[in-house]
Amino acid sequence: METKRLIIVAVGGQGNLLASKVLGEAALLADIPVRMSEIHGMAQRGGVVESAVVFGDAASTIISDGEADVLLGFEPSETLRALNKCNADTVVITNTAPLPPFTVAIGKGTYPDLKVVQELIRSKTAKLIAFDARALAKQAGNVMSLNMVLLGSLIQTGIMPVSADNVKEAIRTSTKKAFVDINIKAFELGFEAAATAA
Amino acid sequence: MHKLLNENPGQKMLLLGNEAIARGAIEAGVAVASTYPGTPSSEISLQFFQVSQESDLYFEYSTNEKVAMEVAAAAANSGVRSMCVMKHVGVNVAADALMTLAYVGVKGGMIVLTADDPYMFSSQNEQDNRFYAKLSGLPMVEPSSVEEAKEMVAYAFEISEKLQEPVLFRTTTRINHSSAIVTLGKIRTPKTKGDFVKDPFNLVTVPAVSRKLHVKLLENIEKAAELSEASPYNFITGSGKWGIVCNGVSYNYASDAVKELDITDKVRLLRVGYSYPMPEKIIKGFLKACEKVLIIEEGEPYMEEQVKAFAQEEALTLKIRGKTKDLFTRLYEFNPAQVRENIARFFNVPYTPVKTADLSSVPEVPQRPPNLCAGCSHRATYYAVKKAAEGLGTIYPTDIGCYTLGVLPPLSTADFLLCMGSSVGTSCGFSTATDKKVISFIGDSTFFHSGIPGLVNAVFNNHNFTLVILDNSTTAMTGHQPHPGVDMSDFNLTGYGRVSIEKIVRAIGVPHVALIKPYRINKSIETLKEAIDYKGVSVIISQEACTLYAQSLKKARGKPFYINEKCKNHRECVNELACPAFYIEGEKVQINADLCTGCAVCAQICPEKAIVPVRSKEKAKAKTS
Numbered sequence: 128m129e130t131k132r133l134i135i136v137a138v139g140g141q142g143n144l145l146a147s148k149v150l151g152e153a154a155l156l157a158d159i160p161v162r163m164s165e166i167h168g169m170a171q172r173g174g175v176v177e178s179a180v181v182f183g184d185a186a187s188t189i190i191s192d193g194e195a196d197v198l199l200g201f202e203p204s205e206t207l208r209a210l211n212k213c214n215a216d217t218v219v220i221t222n223t224a225p226l227p228p229f230t231v232a233i234g235k236g237t238y239p240d241l242k243v244v245q246e247l248i249r250s251k252t253a254k255l256i257a258f259d260a261r262a263l264a265k266q267a268g269n270v271m272s273l274n275m276v277l278l279g280s281l282i283q284t285g286i287m288p289v290s291a292d293n294v295k296e297a298i299r300t301s302t303k304k305a306f307v308d309i310n311i312k313a314f315e316l317g318f319e320a321a322a323t324a325a
Numbered sequence: 326m327h328k329l330l331n332e333n334p335g336q337k338m339l340l341l342g343n344e345a346i347a348r349g350a351i352e353a354g355v356a357v358a359s360t361y362p363g364t365p366s367s368e369i370s371l372q373f374f375q376v377s378q379e380s381d382l383y384f385e386y387s388t389n390e391k392v393a394m395e396v397a398a399a400a401a402n403s404g405v406r407s408m409c410v411m412k413h414v415g416v417n418v419a420a421d422a423l424m425t426l427a428y429v430g431v432k433g434g435m436i437v438l439t440a441d442d443p444y445m446f447s448s449q450n451e452q453d454n455r456f457y458a459k460l461s462g463l464p465m466v467e468p469s470s471v472e473e474a475k476e477m478v479a480y481a482f483e484i485s486e487k488l489q490e491p492v493l494f495r496t497t498t499r500i501n502h503s504s505a506i507v508t509l510g511k512i513r514t515p516k517t518k519g520d521f522v523k524d525p526f527n528l529v530t531v532p533a534v535s536r537k538l539h540v541k542l543l544e545n546i547e548k549a550a551e552l553s554e555a556s557p558y559n560f561i562t563g564s565g566k567w568g569i570v571c572n573g574v575s576y577n578y579a580s581d582a583v584k585e586l587d588i589t590d591k592v593r594l595l596r597v598g599y600s601y602p603m604p605e606k607i608i609k610g611f612l613k614a615c616e617k618v619l620i621i622e623e624g625e626p627y628m629e630e631q632v633k634a635f636a637q638e639e640a641l642t643l644k645i646r647g648k649t650k651d652l653f654t655r656l657y658e659f660n661p662a663q664v665r666e667n668i669a670r671f672f673n674v675p676y677t678p679v680k681t682a683d684l685s686s687v688p689e690v691p692q693r694p695p696n697l698c699a700g701c702s703h704r705a706t707y708y709a710v711k712k713a714a715e716g717l718g719t720i721y722p723t724d725i726g727c728y729t730l731g732v733l734p735p736l737s738t739a740d741f742l743l744c745m746g747s748s749v750g751t752s753c754g755f756s757t758a759t760d761k762k763v764i765s766f767i768g769d770s771t772f773f774h775s776g777i778p779g780l781v782n783a784v785f786n787n788h789n790f791t792l793v794i795l796d797n798s799t800t801a802m803t804g805h806q807p808h809p810g811v812d813m814s815d816f817n818l819t820g821y822g823r824v825s826i827e828k829i830v831r832a833i834g835v836p837h838v839a840l841i842k843p844y845r846i847n848k849s850i851e852t853l854k855e856a857i858d859y860k861g862v863s864v865i866i867s868q869e870a871c872t873l874y875a876q877s878l879k880k881a882r883g884k885p886f887y888i889n890e891k892c893k894n895h896r897e898c899v900n901e902l903a904c905p906a907f908y909i910e911g912e913k914v915q916i917n918a919d920l921c922t923g924c925a926v927c928a929q930i931c932p933e934k935a936i937v938p939v940r941s942k943e944k945a946k947a948k949t950s
Binding site for chain 1: 574
């Protein structure tokens, strides 16, 4: 089957790895070949967490520069930082609620203007879906469900070979029981947001 | 039940590489496992630790990799299957045991897992541990995928038992930290107790015995070479004239590239999964069938040198290339596009690389380096040490752990680092060769691992420095594994001893020893000043639990703080502590109550006393909305 390559970037603690795991479990349910890799060095210490999810028959578990079909960014400046993974045909989905890195607080960098970020990404890629996923996560009942909101919008694009039903089933089986309802709601809110934000 | 104890062979499961390796060992009936934690291997041991609480598996976190290897070596010499797990540099620590264990051999199967880290995602070097196989004469296997990693564990145990030698199992980060769908196999019931049969003239390595054992090792290498020729993990695909030899993850990139470049019919690909000894006959036959050969391997030209030597023996003059300026580098990890491009270049295949998005107008994104956590006790200790040592022009040798992040400004409390334990030994050298004050830092787990001999040396040779032991009650960096100083009742486990760092330090005879509670800043500075003034070896033990660990044990009691209207924007809090709970809003410093742990260190250094506890939870929530 055709290979589809997804890069997810986030800040440590945003739940990137759980999001990839849910996608992997969804692929397992749908009997679709999947390989993933993650670099989380010191995730708990506020660094960047990047994961790659490769659906289809490829053997590689990582994605070279310019070769992502979709870039899913949990934080807008991290989405921009990962633009090197994109090409003109890449679809980019990003949360617009910023988490400025600490370097900004101590004056060692300026956080990019959010409008500029979106315009830049839109001009260099096929499509940008940008919305405040943090607000939707809160609406779903827990700010920690931001990862599920973004999974919802990812699945809405239809680029990944797993269905919304597969992913919802994976959410039920592989996220904490107490959060399943919130997570499903978050997924649905993200799904709707992508349909309207595009 | 732990998911890795699942007894349904044939079931498919999404597993991390490290989980797949642990499952492979469980399926193969491993009875004794030992480790010292180190990324990227740590999750293997975590699985063993958890599984050992529900099964007959004996698992231990050993004090260091050498001890871990000795534990596993003795178990295997008693006839049970054993495995020791470590990161690549851990093998350096264990190498003394390993080199002679190769002479002595084993009775039950034994695997030494080395997790190499090309690109140094979380390591101090990217040494290529395939050379340990060559150096020790022990067989080595290397998987290319998560699924293969699981299967290869059982295979490695089998060849270990056939050869009566431990087998080196080499992974790289992209195996350890990749996930894939794995099919479970049957779990073999482990043989948990063996017997040790005395045989001193084969097992006690005095020179006369070792002279005999070295002969046996060389014979074993011959036998291992035969197994390598017959190994299902050394295989050839395709029948073209263009040869590719690859191993590990490079095989994935190469096989994807061959398909993408549409040259499957032209290529003959040799995947080497049993990489020491290299399969001589297979390689020689392969070379004879090829017009030119490209070697694709991360790290050193390990296979390349051997393949070229085989070509020379057969008087073959075909072009064999790998690590050259215009092809592959010895640096870092490879990626699919790099491999695709080099294959195209070497075999003259037309190739247009994917055009990456134009990044020319993208503004610089502020860096997001890892940082000591909000409320981290190391930050408090570093602040106190810097205040106590103000104006001394101090050299700060450091060690390996979260606290190495002290290297970043504004703390800047790390000047020199080699390896685990090096803070203490290098302090001896710096204090001898310079007239500067030397203050070094070592974590609790690292102190047990390899800090103690350096401290004994310092006392015996009467060196002059201050060692600060950062005791946060856990091995924090690799994911809160226990160490000998930890109270195992925190894990609801009984039957463990507990070793006091203070008692060790005093027993070594360190003449000046003091304890600090780093959150009490002024008292800590005072105590540190006394230690720094002392001529000779002084040790400060800074005791405060890792804040993440305390949170996970529900022992964290701090309440968040906020900055009130007294703030005059001196910003000493941000500029000197750089706690990630601070942020700037409207030119004023604020505290993110979701991150603040209430360590109160900033409150103690604020010149206006403007940082005060949030009175109620509601207020804290209001502050962060």
